[in-house]
Amino acid sequence: MPAPDSRAAVLALDATDPTASLRQRFALPAGIIYLDGNSLGPPLASTADRVQRAVRTEWGGELVRAWNSCGWIDLPARVAARIAPLIGADGDEVAVADSTSINIFKLLAAALALRPDRPVILSEEENFPTDLYVAQGLAELLGERAHLQLVPRSKLLRSLGDQTAVLMLTHVDFRSGELHDMSEITRAAHDAGAMMLWDLAHSAGAVPVDLTACAADFAVGCGYKYLNGGPGAASFAYVARRHHEGLRTPLTGWMGHRDPFAFATAYEGAQGCAPLQVGTPPILSLIALDEALELFSQTDVEVLRRKSVALTGLFIDLVDHRLPDQGFTLASPRDPARRGSQVSLSHPEAFAVMQALIARGVIGDFRSPDLLRFGFAPAYTRFTDVWDAVSVLEDIMNDRSWDRPEFRVRPRVT
Ligand SMILES: *Cc1c(COP(=O)(O)O)cnc(C)c1O
Numbered sequence: 116m117p118a119p120d121s122r123a124a125v126l127a128l129d130a131t132d133p134t135a136s137l138r139q140r141f142a143l144p145a146g147i148i149y150l151d152g153n154s155l156g157p158p159l160a161s162t163a164d165r166v167q168r169a170v171r172t173e174w175g176g177e178l179v180r181a182w183n184s185c186g187w188i189d190l191p192a193r194v195a196a197r198i199a200p201l202i203g204a205d206g207d208e209v210a211v212a213d214s215t216s217i218n219i220f221k222l223l224a225a226a227l228a229l230r231p232d233r234p235v236i237l238s239e240e241e242n243f244p245t246d247l248y249v250a251q252g253l254a255e256l257l258g259e260r261a262h263l264q265l266v267p268r269s270k271l272l273r274s275l276g277d278q279t280a281v282l283m284l285t286h287v288d289f290r291s292g293e294l295h296d297m298s299e300i301t302r303a304a305h306d307a308g309a310m311m312l313w314d315l316a317h318s319a320g321a322v323p324v325d326l327t328a329c330a331a332d333f334a335v336g337c338g339y340k341y342l343n344g345g346p347g348a349a350s351f352a353y354v355a356r357r358h359h360e361g362l363r364t365p366l367t368g369w370m371g372h373r374d375p376f377a378f379a380t381a382y383e384g385a386q387g388c389a390p391l392q393v394g395t396p397p398i399l400s401l402i403a404l405d406e407a408l409e410l411f412s413q414t415d416v417e418v419l420r421r422k423s424v425a426l427t428g429l430f431i432d433l434v435d436h437r438l439p440d441q442g443f444t445l446a447s448p449r450d451p452a453r454r455g456s457q458v459s460l461s462h463p464e465a466f467a468v469m470q471a472l473i474a475r476g477v478i479g480d481f482r483s484p485d486l487l488r489f490g491f492a493p494a495y496t497r498f499t500d501v502w503d504a505v506s507v508l509e510d511i512m513n514d515r516s517w518d519r520p521e522f523r524v525r526p527r528v529t
Pocket of ligand 1: 215243246285289314317337350
């Protein structure tokens with residue numbers, strides 16, 4: 116498809132977008148084009164009221180009674196049931212607790228326990244660092260019993276062997292946005308006798324996933340990216356039903372006990388994946404996540420995916436067409452079937468260019484060493500946002516306004 120050559124042509128795409136009305140449900144600041152919902156999704160317009168009500172009337176009014184009277188104790192399970200259809204799971208196969216990093220720890224340990232004669236956790240060098248750091252920490256803790264093997268993506272399948280306990284991969288690569296084929300890779304892991312753990316941090320809410328169809332064993336993902344649950348929102352963890360019996364988690368806390376209020380001395384895990392609960396859940400944060408997930412109960416993820424593909428495709432076409440000689444290289448797959456909901460461009464001055472974009476109200480992010488990363492959350496990003504963002508990028512490159520000392524100062528969070 117040739118790139119549209121006018122904003123009017125792009126406006127027509129918004130006019131026929133079946134999901135256009137979802138944008139009104141979000142509280143987005145005026146004058147901002149937000150292309151970083153893959154790092155931190157924005158709040159819904161209703162989230163502030165809902166959380167305020169929870170503080171005032173639930174916490175403030177009911178006090179400790181709210182665990183029962185306001186259903187707080189069941190909130191993690193209710194939130195899990197809302198996430199389940201987005202990832203092709205049943206509600207009782209999903210737990211909502213802790214952070215993604217911590218859930219990776221629990222599930223890697225659970226996978227190793229299911230393969231006691233195999234020590235290897237296999238992953239790719241390009242995987243998100245926390246996934247690798249957690250695996251390193253677990254391997255150190257378990258000594259001889261576990262070992263992290265890292266290989267480049269191209270060697271993954273060849274590296275599966277009779278020592279591999281678990282293959283741990285992220286579905287959508289955080290740098291390039293490239294997708295792994297979940298079915299093919301899960302099958303290869305199983306053929307080698309290994310377990311499969313998927314990290315869906317950049318998938319859930321933007322890229323349809325079917326954990327049941329691909330027969331995955333375990334999965335994790337974030338509540339605060341495309342699910343819009345708020346900074347530090349709880350993570351989700353999936354355990355296929357066939358592994359519920361005998362699930363071994365190394366973090367045995369009272370909230371995962373079969374009867375926490377019996378205050379028994381000995382740990383006895385609850386049914387299903389409930390042992391993944393460890394301590395007291397963060398209720399205020401879960402309330403914000405619950406509110407955000409309501410949006411998806413009225414939305415078909417396949418429709419969102421079609422829009423996401425159209426948004427990222429439009430961005431690539433416009434960059435190709437309008438910025439051909441500015442030193443940008445596409446760092447994401449051109450084939451939409453192999454691309455998540457983001458587009459990354461490499462550029463030698465990526466950091467300064469991204470700072471200049473942010474100063475002009477176009478918020479994406481920078482990923483070391485040279486990537487500008489743009490996330491296109493389909494629920495609230497308009498086609499005109501894509502057009503306008505590329506126009507600002509074109510301006511910044513043409514007038515070299517990125518080339519200023521203040522745009523070279525690196526804050527702690529990029
Ligand atoms: C964002 C992200 C995480 C974040 O983990 P936290 O424990 O929530 O900080 C983990 N894995 C991947 C692949 C991510 O993209």
